[in-house]
Amino acid sequence: MHSALIAGNFTLDDITIGSCNYSCAGGPPSYAGLFLSTYKMKLTIAGCYGHEVSMIVDSLRCRNVKIVSPCNGCQATARFRLVGSKKREIAVIDPGCRITRIPEESFEYSIVNGVCGEIDLEVMKTIRERARFVYLDPQGLLRIRKRGKVEMFAGPEFIEYIKRADIVKVNREELETVTGISDPESAYAKMKIPMIFSERDRVMLLSSGKRLELEFKPVKVYDGIGMGDLFGAGFVLGMMISGERMGLALGHAAATAKPTERGLFKVPHWREVMGRARELERQVKEV
Secondary structure (H helix, E strand, O other): OOEEEEEOOOEEEEEEEOOEEEEEEEOHHHHHHHHHOOOOOEEEEEOOOOHHHHHHHHHHHHOOOEEEOOOOOOOOOEEEEEEOOOOOEEEEEEOOOOEOOOOOOOEEEEEEOOOOOOEOHHHHHHHHHHEEEEEEOOHHHHEOOOOEEOOEOOOOOHHHHHOOOOEEEEOHHHHHHHHOOOOHHHHHHHHOOOEEEEEOOEEEEEEOOEEEEEEOOOOOOOOOOOHHHHHHHHHHHHHHHOOHHHHHHHHHHHHOOOOOOOHHHHOOOHHHHHHHHHHHHHHOEEO
């Protein structure tokens, strides 16, 4: 049976879309965890949480997901305020707890996806030692750990996280923050680590001597929250099933399965998206 670890905090998201305001449990453990829990695997989540998101934690445990709260037990939930379907305004209400340890076991795959600087470097080093394949979404590593409007900065330790990943997934804003370069091929030449780059109508994977690319029609989204987390979960599941091409295809299929739904309602069952993923896999081109 496959095994996977998700490292990152649960969140409570206060969301405003037009005149509609609502709150929803979120964070990579919620979106990626719910999706991967529909596939038969040994799934572990290392993420801090408080009572505000206890219902989603209980739901995941009912699906046989192992959840550990790897902090000092203060039970503070990371909380965000997000405005607009494209998340044009993001503010940190509470950065939550730091993740200081993970379970003492080995994993085939690990998704490292923090929300606000909560993953310590020593934890990243331990994950590298215990996981065969490490997928890194650096969004939370780039956010300055403070309350208020989200500001992004690649601190001096950032390269130490990158060195311990097998692949890094970035959008254009993150790419420019990390490298100061907007062109993905030039940025890859600087980073020298396999990289997934996504933008409005394509997603590509750049690695040594190879570039895989999937073009698609942009979809209309409602709140856009969690779609990057779903892509990461889909990519890792695609890697489990058959490799990088399926990773890109299943990542996109999972992220865009229910884009007009609110919050966690957009999480699909893996069987719902496999047909679409197999179609997309045939469209992945080596450039």
